[in-house]
Amino acid sequence: xxxxxxxxxxxxxxxxxxxxxxxxxxxxxxxxxxxxxxxxxxxxxxxxxxxxxxxxxxxxxxxxxxxxxxxxxxxxxxxxxxxxxxxxxxxxxxxxxxxxxxxxxxxxxxxxxxxxxxxxxxxxxxxxxxxxxxxxxxxxxxxxxxxxxxxxxxxxxxxxxxxxxxxxxxxxxxxxxxxxxxxxxxxxxxxxxxxxxxxxxxxxxxxxxxxxxxxxxxxxxxxxxxxxxxxxxxxxxxxxxxxxxxxxxxxxxxxxxxxxxxxxxxxxxxxxxxxxxxxxxxxxxxxxxxxxxxxxxxxxxxxxxxxxxxxxxxxxxxxxxxxxxxxxxxxxxxxxxxxxxxxxxxxx
Amino acid sequence: xxxxxxxxxxxxxxxxxxxxxxxxxxxxxxxxxxxxxxxxxxxxxxxxxxxxxxxxxxxxxxxxxxxxxxxxxxxxxxxxxxxxxxxxxxxxxxxxxxxxxxxxxxxxxxxxxxxxxxxxxxxxxxxxxxxxxxxxxxxxxxxxxxxxxxxxxxxxxxxxxxxxxxxxxxxxxxxxxxxxxxxxxxxxxxxxxxxxxxxxxxxxxxxxxxxxxxxxxxxxxxxxxxxxxxxxxxxxxxxxxxxxxxxxxxxxxxxxxxxxxxxxxxxxxxxxxxxxxxxxxxxxxxxxxxxxxxxxxxxxxxxxxxxxxxxxxxxxxxxxxxxxxxxxxxxxxxxxxxxxxxxxxxxxxxxxxxxxxxxxxxxxxxxxxxxxxxxxxxxxxxxxxxxxxx
Numbered sequence: 110x111x112x113x114x115x116x117x118x119x120x121x122x123x124x125x126x127x128x129x130x131x132x133x134x135x136x137x138x139x140x141x142x143x144x145x146x147x148x149x150x151x152x153x154x155x156x157x158x159x160x161x162x163x164x165x166x167x168x169x170x171x172x173x174x175x176x177x178x179x180x181x182x183x184x185x186x187x188x189x190x191x192x193x194x195x196x197x198x199x200x201x202x203x204x205x206x207x208x209x210x211x212x213x214x215x216x217x218x219x220x221x222x223x224x225x226x227x228x229x230x231x232x233x234x235x236x237x238x239x240x241x242x243x244x245x246x247x248x249x250x251x252x253x254x255x256x257x258x259x260x261x262x263x264x265x266x267x268x269x270x271x272x273x274x275x276x277x278x279x280x281x282x283x284x285x286x287x288x289x290x291x292x293x294x295x296x297x298x299x300x301x302x303x304x305x306x307x308x309x310x311x312x313x314x315x316x317x318x319x320x321x322x323x324x325x326x327x328x329x330x331x332x333x334x335x336x337x338x339x340x341x342x343x344x345x346x347x348x349x350x351x352x353x354x355x356x357x358x359x360x361x362x363x364x365x366x367x368x369x370x371x372x373x374x375x376x377x378x379x380x381x382x383x384x385x386x387x388x389x390x391x392x393x394x395x396x397x398x399x400x401x402x403x404x405x406x407x408x409x410x411x412x413x414x415x416x417x418x419x420x421x422x423x424x425x426x427x428x429x430x431x432x433x434x435x436x437x438x439x440x441x442x443x444x445x446x447x448x449x450x451x452x453x454x455x456x457x
Numbered sequence: 458x459x460x461x462x463x464x465x466x467x468x469x470x471x472x473x474x475x476x477x478x479x480x481x482x483x484x485x486x487x488x489x490x491x492x493x494x495x496x497x498x499x500x501x502x503x504x505x506x507x508x509x510x511x512x513x514x515x516x517x518x519x520x521x522x523x524x525x526x527x528x529x530x531x532x533x534x535x536x537x538x539x540x541x542x543x544x545x546x547x548x549x550x551x552x553x554x555x556x557x558x559x560x561x562x563x564x565x566x567x568x569x570x571x572x573x574x575x576x577x578x579x580x581x582x583x584x585x586x587x588x589x590x591x592x593x594x595x596x597x598x599x600x601x602x603x604x605x606x607x608x609x610x611x612x613x614x615x616x617x618x619x620x621x622x623x624x625x626x627x628x629x630x631x632x633x634x635x636x637x638x639x640x641x642x643x644x645x646x647x648x649x650x651x652x653x654x655x656x657x658x659x660x661x662x663x664x665x666x667x668x669x670x671x672x673x674x675x676x677x678x679x680x681x682x683x684x685x686x687x688x689x690x691x692x693x694x695x696x697x698x699x700x701x702x703x704x705x706x707x708x709x710x711x712x713x714x715x716x717x718x719x720x721x722x723x724x725x726x727x728x729x730x731x732x733x734x735x736x737x738x739x740x741x742x743x744x745x746x747x748x749x750x751x752x753x754x755x756x757x758x759x760x761x762x763x764x765x766x767x768x769x770x771x772x773x774x775x776x777x778x779x780x781x782x783x784x785x786x787x788x789x790x791x792x793x794x795x796x797x798x799x800x801x802x803x804x805x806x807x808x809x810x811x812x813x814x815x816x817x818x819x820x821x822x823x824x825x826x827x828x829x830x831x832x833x834x835x836x837x838x839x840x841x842x843x844x845x846x847x
Contacts, residue, residue, distance in 0.1 A: 183633055189663055194622050194656030198664075201626020201640070204611070207633075221652070228616050229623070236600040236612050239818040274819055297821045325824070372824035 160212030231274030254307035264394030281345035284315035305343035333363030336387035396424035498693035531793035553741030556767035560714035621657030647678025667725035696733035708736030
């Protein structure tokens with residue numbers, strides 16, 4: 110086992126610079142997503158929003174609130190209730206030069222559209238040697254923790270990350286919700302944009318005028334010298350809470366927010382892991398064949414000689430999503446994360 | 458508003474609608490929301506050959522259809538032969554269905570879009586795409602060999618009926634831009650069982666999209682006969698449930714298919730909305746060269762359809778009407794042979810493929826991971842080349 114010197118300055122990767130005070134506002138992720146859609150539609154007349162209940166109602170989570178009023182029902186379209194039809198129609202619209210932003214109402218409701226997503230959205234650029242790129246953003250509220258009954262809480266990211274041709278992006282902060290959605294809509298590649306619905310309503314300060322970062326970059330949310338928690342989306346606040354609680358145990362934990370699962374920021378992840386020597390991957394979706402398995406493998410391949418302990422995973426159990434009254438047993442919490450940290454072979 | 462008139466209600470009037478001020482859904486409905494009678498398909502398949510309609514059809518169109526049918530049949534034969542020689546990986550022939558293929562291509566305007574399935578390469582070629590480019594999928598050299606944007610021809614679609622909603626979306630987008638573009642989606646009888654077929658027709662109807670669905674009902678989905686595929690009176694009747702017209706046509710009567718499609722497409726182009734057309738035809742060959750149709754079809758059935766062959770019938774009726782001179786027959790045969798000779802020459806040459814192109818079009822820019830894998834393949838190729846050089 111190699112010995113690892115904790116880096117005195119573990120702030121590798123890219124930490125978000127503090128924005129200028131004047132433009133900063135306080136708002137929720139739901140509001141930031143709404144602003145991102147509105148600003149994208151104002152900036153580009155080819156951006157069309159479509160989905161179930163996105164028009165008059167403004168979406169069941171109100172992410173599209175007011176868009177039909179401002180842009181008219183053809184720019185923010187209430188579609189028939191059929192996800193394959195919605196995404197299939199969006200493909201044809203994109204083939205004709207539009208830039209559709211599709212809302213899938215809930216994670217598990219997106220499954221009827223998977224054939225369109227896997228066989229066409231992900232492959233059209235490749236199938237046509239670049240002649241028919243599909244700049245489609247598929248917004249999917251995902252994950253649990255809101256007391257939803259079955260089929261309303263799936264953490265479904267691994268289905269998408271396993272499909273070449275898709276970008277998979279998931280914000281964990283209000284500022285990233287805005288910036289990453291703008292970047293996703295502007296992308297000429299299809300993006301599956303996973304919105305952690307349990308983070309929709311928490312308010313944070315953010316600056317809509319801050320430059321939009323390209324997708325594909327992880328960011329260090331908290332520096333630390335003992336180990337790093339690698340996470341994304343809905344699990345970021347839990348990891349930050351765990352890092353705070355870990356101080357009482359004498360561990361100084363870094364927290365890395367991936368933000369983008371595809372493309373995956375190998376460089377930043379490897380830099381951070383090499384600097385601290387211990388890593389735990391945290392996500393709420395099931396562990397077997399999940400994104401955490403891929404991350405653990407990539408970290409091991411790249412950082413083996415810098416590791417003081419195996420890369421551990423803290424995930425949801427390998428079960429169908431439980432009834433809401435039991436979901437807190439399934440979702441990774443502070444204790445499960447700290448238990449994993451405790452197993453990182455500190456005794457040496 | 459850039460939308461073609463007449464606009465549907467949802468695109469008309471106040472662009473900033475508040476919640477409806479008048480209740481929209483009240484008890485006491487007394488009947489259907491619209492009259493289904495005009496949507497019902499033709500009581501019997503529309504025919505032109507052997508009917509008084511033949512005399513009313515433009516002779517130049519009839520000759521053009523004949524010529525293209527003859528060339529199309531030869532194309533099917535040559536492509537099938539190329540599979541036996543190992544020059545195509547697989548070929549789902551449209552032999553027997555040439556009237557649908559050729560009439561569909563001729564019904565399209567320059568700016569219209571075609572959404573073909575894998576059995577529709579003849580329609581793609583008849584549209585003007587080079588056979589070598591149209592057949593790369595079935596040769597195995599490239600998924601799509603032609604430029605879909607330049608040719609207004611979507612990639613050949615393998616997952617059944619999944620291209621139908623694409624046609625709807627494209628037509629909808631064109632209509633929003635006020636451009637007189639019609640999308641034509643080609644499907645088979647088996648495809649009408651797929652959920653995407655249903656969703657596409659429903660979306661087309663609700664969006665009032667300028668799209669036409671052509672179902673070539675050849676009686677079999679590989680081996681499963683129509684009776685086990687659908688209990689509908691005809692496949693065209695399915696249109697009524699979506700609130701769009703259904704049409705029924707003899708799919709082995711090229712001028713009839715052309716007339717019905719042209720009517721449906723002009724209706725769509727002028728704001729009349731979508732149409733579902735069912736063309737009754739027959740797949741003379743097996744599903745593909747890898748299939749054995751004798752396991753599920755009777756020879757008497759095939760023989761009956763050979764009697765009803767789209768090219769024989771065309772020749773018979775055009776000659777009877779004095780519209781087909783020997784010179785035209787010879788010219789068509791010569792053109793067909795020239796095409797077959799060109800296909801043989803071009804497909805017997807080995808495809809020139811660049812393995813490094815595998816990474817070129819996965820994303821607009823390769824991800825860091827794909828750059829690594831691309832370098833890996835380059836190293837493997839270099840090592841192979843070194844071994845060969847020794």
